[in-house]
Amino acid sequence: MKKISQILIFLLLCVTQVSHAILDIEVTQAIDKAMPIAVVPFSGELSATTNLTDIIRHDLTRSGEFKNFPVSSMAQKPSNPADVSIDYWRRVKMDALVIGKVQLLPDNKYKVEYSLFDVYAQDNANRPVMTQSFTVPASSLRTLAHHISDQIYEKLTGVPGAFSSRIAYVNVRWKNNKISEYRLEIADSDGYNPKPLLISREPIMSPAWSPDGKQLAYVSFENYRSQIYIADVASGQRRLISKKPGINGSPAWSPDGTKLAIVLSNQNTPKLYITDVNGSGLEQITTGGSIDTEPEWSPDGKSLYYTSNRGGKPQIYKVNLASKAIERVTFEGDYNARPTITSDGRYAIMIHRFAGRFHIAAQDLKTGQVLVLTETQLDQSPSLAPNDRMVIYSTLQDGKRVLSAVSVDGRVKLKIPTSEGEVQDPAWSPTL
Amino acid sequence: MKVNGLMKWAAVFACTLLLASCANSKHSKMYKDGDEENGSSVSQGLGEGESFWGEDLANASEAQLLDRKVYYFDYDSSAINDNYKRALRAHANYLKSNAGSKMRVEGHTDERGSSEYNIALGERRAQAVARYLESQGAPSSQIVVVSYGREKPAVQGHDEAAWKFNRRAVLVYEAK
Numbered sequence: 001m002k003k004i005s006q007i008l009i010f011l012l013l014c015v016t017q018v019s020h021a022i023l024d025i026e027v028t029q030a031i032d033k034a035m036p037i038a039v040v041p042f043s044g045e046l047s048a049t050t051n052l053t054d055i056i057r058h059d060l061t062r063s064g065e066f067k068n069f070p071v072s073s074m075a076q077k078p079s080n081p082a083d084v085s086i087d088y089w090r091r092v093k094m095d096a097l098v099i100g101k102v103q104l105l106p107d108n109k110y111k112v113e114y115s116l117f118d119v120y121a122q123d124n125a126n127r128p129v130m131t132q133s134f135t136v137p138a139s140s141l142r143t144l145a146h147h148i149s150d151q152i153y154e155k156l157t158g159v160p161g162a163f164s165s166r167i168a169y170v171n172v173r174w175k176n177n178k179i180s181e182y183r184l185e186i187a188d189s190d191g192y193n194p195k196p197l198l199i200s201r202e203p204i205m206s207p208a209w210s211p212d213g214k215q216l217a218y219v220s221f222e223n224y225r226s227q228i229y230i231a232d233v234a235s236g237q238r239r240l241i242s243k244k245p246g247i248n249g250s251p252a253w254s255p256d257g258t259k260l261a262i263v264l265s266n267q268n269t270p271k272l273y274i275t276d277v278n279g280s281g282l283e284q285i286t287t288g289g290s291i292d293t294e295p296e297w298s299p300d301g302k303s304l305y306y307t308s309n310r311g312g313k314p315q316i317y318k319v320n321l322a323s324k325a326i327e328r329v330t331f332e333g334d335y336n337a338r339p340t341i342t343s344d345g346r347y348a349i350m351i352h353r354f355a356g357r358f359h360i361a362a363q364d365l366k367t368g369q370v371l372v373l374t375e376t377q378l379d380q381s382p383s384l385a386p387n388d389r390m391v392i393y394s395t396l397q398d399g400k401r402v403l404s405a406v407s408v409d410g411r412v413k414l415k416i417p418t419s420e421g422e423v424q425d426p427a428w429s430p431t432l
Numbered sequence: 433m434k435v436n437g438l439m440k441w442a443a444v445f446a447c448t449l450l451l452a453s454c455a456n457s458k459h460s461k462m463y464k465d466g467d468e469e470n471g472s473s474v475s476q477g478l479g480e481g482e483s484f485w486g487e488d489l490a491n492a493s494e495a496q497l498l499d500r501k502v503y504y505f506d507y508d509s510s511a512i513n514d515n516y517k518r519a520l521r522a523h524a525n526y527l528k529s530n531a532g533s534k535m536r537v538e539g540h541t542d543e544r545g546s547s548e549y550n551i552a553l554g555e556r557r558a559q560a561v562a563r564y565l566e567s568q569g570a571p572s573s574q575i576v577v578v579s580y581g582r583e584k585p586a587v588q589g590h591d592e593a594a595w596k597f598n599r600r601a602v603l604v605y606e607a608k
Contacts, residue, residue, distance in 0.1 A: 225578055293551065
């Protein structure tokens with residue numbers, strides 16, 4: 001029987017879609033050579049329940065790598081490949097063209113077809129380089145739009161898109177100068193359909209997606225102690241994984257999804273541990289008197305990167321799980337923390353203090369070179385997109401905690417203002 | 433899992449009480465935005481490394497010392513200010529004399545730096561206070577240390593004027 005002093009409203013994810021976005025994403029800096037693309041409104045889409053090309057254009061803009069041709073400037077709006085006049089699109093200097101059709105079928109289903117053209121192709125530019133066709137229920141149109149964005153993005157850049165992913169984050173609400181509520185929410189990658197997974201009067205932190213995107217681990221203080229839970233995202237069912245005395249924190253999933261690295265202090269000092277995802281089989285990984293925290297698995301599953309003050313100030317280290325040998329990773333700056341590693345193992349993204357300010361930086365793990373990515377300050381909680389191209393993170397803007405995003409090379413910057421309360425601790429899901 | 437209506441309201445009430453007791457220190461009330469009752473006395477007792485309690489504690493009664501539940505820290509430090517020790521001793525005595533009492537010592541940090549590293553720093557502060565209480569006779573079985581890191585600031589704000597009030601340990605009686 002739960003303690004009466006807990007206030008915990010546990011909501012199941014609803015089926016109905018909420019169109020109001022808590023996060024409203026704007027690009028503040030795109031790359032110089034963003035690819036000009038025309039995504040022509042699909043015929044029939046205005047009478048569908050969701051405007052597909054609006055979503056596709058917004059997705060492509062958000063990547064910072066595309067520049068959309070305004071619909072109001074389009075003198076031609078073909079929906080059949082046979083009606084495409086490539087000369088027109090060359091005249092308006094488009095590199096790529098997307099056209100399509102939406103047809104309502106019986107049973108509230110939609111047939112969606114689209115074609116992608118390479119406008120400057122040498123031969124046969126009039127023939128599409130890709131044509132796809134789908135039949136989906138109305139409720140899946142938004143998901144389909146993101147999937148189409150992924151396909152277009154990958155065809156044109158060679159890199160998989162990250163539009164069919166979700167972002168978990170903590171929304172904090174203040175009332176009368178006190179925090180009244182913490183909400184662990186999950187929204188689509190464009191900020192739409194935010195749904196609370198947990199609402200609490202006590203802090204929630206460190207959400208972490210399982211590699212298959214079906215579960216979310218997090219730390220909750222609802223019992224006036226830090227404890228680690230794992231929730232099934234679809235059903236909302238959750239289980240308590242760790243409630244040892246002292247700190248229970250920083251859950252991180254192994255690449256194969258079978259283990260969690262966690263931090264326990266046992267009322268002494270925080271060290272790294274590994275446990276099975278059902279909470280059994282606890283193994284201590286680091287020892288000694290330093291603070292060790294924020295573990296992150298290497299992509300090959302053989303090591304943990306982590307934050308430690310064993311050298312005096314917080315720096316990033318790496319421990320080999322078999323030998324327990326420790327090596328230091330960061331040498332620039334007096335504060336480096338919260339490592340997250342690209343899936344090719346090449347870069348560590350982290351919080352880096354530079355000139356007294358906390359920024360997000362990327363370190364080339366081979367050369368040791370550090371690139372500061374952000375111009376924002378008091379940055380925290382960097383999380384990589386599943387295609388490793390963007391980092392979403394928490395920062396301060398106009399006195400409020402908001403999310404922001406930056407590309408891994410620092411060239412694209414996005415602002416993500418929030419409509420309600422403050423937002424922190426973002427975690428980008430795998431591609432779903 | 434659903435919480436039924438009556439339990440939910442009882443829980444809201446209980447949590448409001450707990451939150452209110454966290455903010456019980458007279459001085460943490462002084463610095464909240466929009467709090468008009470103490471607007472004129474803000475400058476008393478301020479300064480780096482001072483206790484923030486302007487009054488002379490030498491003549492404070494035991495009850496007044498027990499009223500002191502919030503203790504502040506310098507940046508990157510978990511050292512306990514000497515001015516606090518008399519009040520902490522009063523709490524140690526209370527715990528020693530009331531075997532059924534239980535105290536939660538909360539550790540907090542300002543917002544700078546990473547969240548989980550701040551959980552560790554907050555724990556150091558709370559542990560420093562707990563160890564001091566134990567050195568003054570408080571039974572360790574009656575004390576629990578919980579770190580909230582930067583997650584539960586007392587004061588909204590993004591400069592040292594706010595940060596100094598968020599670097600704190602808070603004593604909460606879970607049972608009296």
